[in-house]
Amino acid sequence: MDWKSFYNYLTNFNTMEVEFKIRVNGVSRRIKADPETPMLYILRNNLTLNGPKFGCGLAQCGACMMLIDGVAVPSCTYPLQNVGQSEVTTLEGLSQEGGKLHPVQQSFFEEQAAQCGYCTNGLIMASVALLRRKSDPSETEIRAELQRNICRCGIHARAIRAVKKLSDR
Amino acid sequence: MGKNQQSRRAFIQSLGVLALGFSMSGTGCSRFKKEQADPSAPKIRTRELDMEEIDSWLVIREDGRVTIMTGKMELGQGITTAIAQVAAEELHMNMSLIDVHLAETGYTPDEGYTAGSRSIETSAMSVRRAAASAREYLLEMASQELSIPKIALTIEDGQIGGQGKSTTIYTLLNGKYFETKISSDAPLYANAERKIVGQSVARMDINSMVTGKSHFIHDLRFPAMVHARIVRPPAQAAKLTSVDTQAISKLPGLAKFIRVGSLVAVIAEDEYQAIKLAKAVSYFLAWDYQKALPANRSLMQYIRSLPADSKMDKKSEAWSDHTIANSPVRHRAAYFKPYIMHAANGPSCGIARYADGRLWVWTHSQGVYPLRGALADLVGLAEEHIHVKGVPGSGCYGHNGADDVAAEAALLAMEFPGRHVRLQWMREEENAWEPYGTAMVLEVEAGLDSQGRITGWKYDLWSDDHGVRPGGDADNLMPAWYIEKGHGKAKSGFRGGAIRNSEPYYSIPQLHLQSHIFRGPLRRSSLRGLGAYANVFAIESFMDELADKVSIDPIDFRIRHLNDERAIACLKQLAKQIKSIKKQNQQGIGIGFARYKNQAAYCAVAAHVRVDQQTNKVEVIKLWAAVDAGEVINPDGLKNQIEGGMVQSISWGLMEEVNFDDTQVTNLNWDSYPILRFQEAPAIHIDVIDHPHEVPLGAGEAAQGPATAALVNAVYQATGIRVRQLPVIKALQHSALRVKPLA
Numbered sequence A: 001m002d003w004k005s006f007y008n009y010l011t012n013f014n015t016m017e018v019e020f021k022i023r024v025n026g027v028s029r030r031i032k033a034d035p036e037t038p039m040l041y042i043l044r045n046n047l048t049l050n051g052p053k054f055g056c057g058l059a060q061c062g063a064c065m066m067l068i069d070g071v072a073v074p075s076c077t078y079p080l081q082n083v084g085q086s087e088v089t090t091l092e093g094l095s096q097e098g099g100k101l102h103p104v105q106q107s108f109f110e111e112q113a114a115q116c117g118y119c120t121n122g123l124i125m126a127s128v129a130l131l132r133r134k135s136d137p138s139e140t141e142i143r144a145e146l147q148r149n150i151c152r153c154g155i156h157a158r159a160i161r162a163v164k165k166l167s168d169r
Numbered sequence B: 001m002g003k004n005q006q007s008r009r010a011f012i013q014s015l016g017v018l019a020l021g022f023s024m025s026g027t028g029c030s031r032f033k034k035e036q037a038d039p040s041a042p043k044i045r046t047r048e049l050d051m052e053e054i055d056s057w058l059v060i061r062e063d064g065r066v067t068i069m070t071g072k073m074e075l076g077q078g079i080t081t082a083i084a085q086v087a088a089e090e091l092h093m094n095m096s097l098i099d100v101h102l103a104e105t106g107y108t109p110d111e112g113y114t115a116g117s118r119s120i121e122t123s124a125m126s127v128r129r130a131a132a133s134a135r136e137y138l139l140e141m142a143s144q145e146l147s148i149p150k151i152a153l154t155i156e157d158g159q160i161g162g163q164g165k166s167t168t169i170y171t172l173l174n175g176k177y178f179e180t181k182i183s184s185d186a187p188l189y190a191n192a193e194r195k196i197v198g199q200s201v202a203r204m205d206i207n208s209m210v211t212g213k214s215h216f217i218h219d220l221r222f223p224a225m226v227h228a229r230i231v232r233p234p235a236q237a238a239k240l241t242s243v244d245t246q247a248i249s250k251l252p253g254l255a256k257f258i259r260v261g262s263l264v265a266v267i268a269e270d271e272y273q274a275i276k277l278a279k280a281v282s283y284f285l286a287w288d289y290q291k292a293l294p295a296n297r298s299l300m301q302y303i304r305s306l307p308a309d310s311k312m313d314k315k316s317e318a319w320s321d322h323t324i325a326n327s328p329v330r331h332r333a334a335y336f337k338p339y340i341m342h343a344a345n346g347p348s349c350g351i352a353r354y355a356d357g358r359l360w361v362w363t364h365s366q367g368v369y370p371l372r373g374a375l376a377d378l379v380g381l382a383e384e385h386i387h388v389k390g391v392p393g394s395g396c397y398g399h400n401g402a403d404d405v406a407a408e409a410a411l412l413a414m415e416f417p418g419r420h421v422r423l424q425w426m427r428e429e430e431n432a433w434e435p436y437g438t439a440m441v442l443e444v445e446a447g448l449d450s451q452g453r454i455t456g457w458k459y460d461l462w463s464d465d466h467g468v469r470p471g472g473d474a475d476n477l478m479p480a481w482y483i484e485k486g487h488g489k490a491k492s493g494f495r496g497g498a499i500r501n502s503e504p505y506y507s508i509p510q511l512h513l514q515s516h517i518f519r520g521p522l523r524r525s526s527l528r529g530l531g532a533y534a535n536v537f538a539i540e541s542f543m544d545e546l547a548d549k550v551s552i553d554p555i556d557f558r559i560r561h562l563n564d565e566r567a568i569a570c571l572k573q574l575a576k577q578i579k580s581i582k583k584q585n586q587q588g589i590g591i592g593f594a595r596y597k598n599q600a601a602y603c604a605v606a607a608h609v610r611v612d613q614q615t616n617k618v619e620v621i622k623l624w625a626a627v628d629a630g631e632v633i634n635p636d637g638l639k640n641q642i643e644g645g646m647v648q649s650i651s652w653g654l655m656e657e658v659n660f661d662d663t664q665v666t667n668l669n670w671d672s673y674p675i676l677r678f679q680e681a682p683a684i685h686i687d688v689i690d691h692p693h694e695v696p697l698g699a700g701e702a703a704q705g706p707a708t709a710a711l712v713n714a715v716y717q718a719t720g721i722r723v724r725q726l727p728v729i730k731a732l733q734h735s736a737l738r739v740k741p742l743a
C-alpha cells in the first residue's frame, strides 16, 4: 500500500465514537461507536444478538444478513452511520409474540433445513425478504434470491423446499 | 449423608457450572446462576472416568432429567440427536428429558477425534449399552425397594412403577453413582420395541438455529471478554525481523500488543477495533520470508516429481507382472485431484482464559483430549491444569483451523491473564492458513479378459499424508511454528488416510497396490473422506472407462465384479431410480459406487448433468443415491448427511481448487474460491436401505467419492470428454477446443 492510502487509513482509524439512535427489532437503542463500524459488530457485540454471523466480512456469503426496512442486506459491510431512521430486523426479531416461530423459521424447522446451522440466519432473512416482496416466488426466483448465500454443509435442496412450501404458487 | 451422596452432589453441581459457559447466553441451568461471576472456576469430577462404567456416559439429575456424556463433538452431523435417540429408547424416556453434554476434558469420556464417520458406530453404541445397563440396574433397585418382581415393573420418563406403587429413577439412586460396569447382556429395547430409534425425529438443535439462540462457539460471551486478532506474515515460511513498537503503542484502543517470537497479535475491548488495529499494526512490521511455493507449474507433474516414501499396500499372491500385458483388453489412466479447502462457512474461533496457573479453552476442535495434550506441550502447563470444552462451530468437515485458533487464543490468554480472550479468524486467514485436503495423483492400469472381467489391477497413488491432527504434539498446532520455542513443522500424519479406499471393493483376482507419500508444498490434514475421495473418484472413473471399452452397461459391469449382496442391492436400487429418466441432448447420466473404508456405509450415486456445447457450462440437474448404513438411527438425519455430502462433493469436483503464487495461497475469499451456490444446486433423491438388525455403519463421508465419480462419468456421457483432472469446469475449458462431443 502506498503512503497516501496508509495515511488515509490511519486518519479514518482515529475516528471518534459517536452516539446513534437506531431501531432494532422494534426497540429504539442508543449506540456509541465508530460510525463506520459494520452493523454486524453492533448487533452481535453491542446488542448481544446471535442471529447475524460473521462469515466473510465482504458481502460474499450472506451469513450476516439482517433486514433494513424489510430488505435483506449483509450487515458486515453496512456501517452503523448508514442506518438512520431505518428499521433493523434480525433473526431474533422474526419470532412473534409468545415465541411463536415466523412461518419461514417454522418451514426451515419442518424441512430440517440445517446441518451446522451457520448459514441458517442468512437463508431465513433472505427468504423472509423475498416472500415479503413477492408472495409467490417460483423455484427459479427462490434460487436467485438465495444465490448470495453460502452453505458449506449442502442443505440447498432443503432450504429451497422450505421456501417453496410458503410460496402461493 | 453418605459419602457417595456427597460426591454425587459435587458432581451435579460441577455439571451445572459446566453449563455456565452457555448460560451467559441463555441455555444454562438457573440453579447455578449465582456462580456466573466466575464461569471458569476450577471444577473437579469426583469420580474417575472409566469407559466401562455407566457413570461415565450417563448422569441422572435431581430434576429428573438425564444428561448423556459423549466424548464426541456436534459438527452439524446430528450426533447429539442420534445419541439422545438411542438413550431415550433404552431408558423409555421422552427425548425432551434428555440433554447431551458434548466433549469436555475431565468430564466426558475420551473418545479421541470426532472423525472417520465413526460417532454412531462408537459413541452412540456405548451410550446405548450404558443406558440399557442403567435401566436394568434401576429396575433391579426398584424391584427390591418396592418388593415387586422386576418383571412386573415398567419404566417411563424416569418413573418406575407396578402394582399400584411407584418411584423415580432419581429417588432410587438417592444421589449415588451407579458404580456399575456396563453390561453387554442388558436387553436392548432398540431390538424389541424400536419406538424412537429408526424414526426421523427432528434435530434437537435446529430450534436454536432458526431462532438465533446461542449455539455456536462464536456466540459465547463472557463478562469482560476481550477480542484478539492475529497479524499474519506474508508467507507460511516467515520470520518477524522488526517491529516499530513505538508507533504501535500510539494506536488508539489497543489493550495490548502481543509478540511471541514471530506470532503477532492485538487485543482490544471492542472486536471491530481489534480488526482495525490488526490492519494498522501490519504496517509496522517487517518480515523475512521465503518465496517457496512451486507456482506456475503443473501441480500434477510437480507432486509426481517429489521424493516419496513408497510402500506396497497390497500384492495378491497370484499377482504376475504379465497378467495385464497378456490380457486381450488393456487400459491405463492417470487422475488428479487438487488441494481443496474445508472452507467452513464460519471462520474458526477460539476462546481462552488463563488465571492462577490454569488455562480454560473453548473450542470447536474435533478432539478435546488430543488438543489438551498438544496445548500442554505448547504452553508448558500440565494437562491437569488445562481444561478444554467443546462447543459447536461452523461445519468443519475435518481438521480445519479449529485447533490452531484455540491454541492461538490460549497463547494470547497467557499473555493477557485473567480475561477471556476471544479470537476469530478473518475469512482470508481461514482460506490461507487452514490445513487443506491434499492434492493427489492416481494411476491405474488393468486388463480385461474376453468376458469383460478384470484380470489384474495395478494402482499407484501419490499423496501427502492426511490426518495431521494435534495428537498431543504442539508441532501440529500452527502457532507453534511461529513462537520460536523450538517447535518444528508438523510431523507426519496418517498414511492410512491416503490409502483409504485405494483397494477397489470389487473382486479382482490380482491386485498390485502401492502408495507414494510425498511432502507437498501446502499444509494439509484431514478433509471429509480423506484419501477415499480421490481414490474412489479414480477407481470409479476407471471402472466406467473399462465398462466403456467392453461396451457393458456401467452398473452391470460393477455388479459382475461384486460379491457383496448389500453392495449389489444398492446398485440395483440406483438402477431402478434412474431407469425412467429421459436424457435430452447434451445430457448424460453417470454413476459411482463405494463402500466407505471398505467397511462402513455403502453408497451408490447417480448424477444427471447437462453440458452446454457452446459454453461448456455444466449443470447438475439431479443426484440420486442408494445408501445402506446398516441400522439407521435417524433416517432423515442420515439423508441430510448424504445429501450434504453429495452437494459438497459436487462442489469440490466441479469448481474447487486451492491456487497459490510463489509466496502464499491466493484464493482468499468466496470470489476467488467459489463453491456451489443455490442456482447451481441439484435436485436430490435418496433411498435408504434400512437393516435394523445389522450394526450401524458410519455414513457421514460415504458420499464424497461416489458423487464426484458420478459427476465425471455423467460429463463423459454428455460430452465424450473424459475428465481425469479435477476440477471439472477447468478441465472442460482446457479440453473444449480439443475434443469433439459425441453425437
Ligand code: FES
Pocket (backbone or CB within 6 Å): A053, A054, A055, A056, A057, A058, A059, A060, A061, A062, A063, A064, A065, A074, A075, A076, A077
Ligand atoms: S459475513 Fe457478511 S456477507 Fe459474509
Ligand code: FES
Pocket (backbone or CB within 6 Å): A114, A115, A116, A117, A118, A119, A120, A150, A151, A152, A153, A154, A155, B076, B345, B394, B395
Ligand atoms: S448448514 Fe452448515 S453452512 Fe449451511
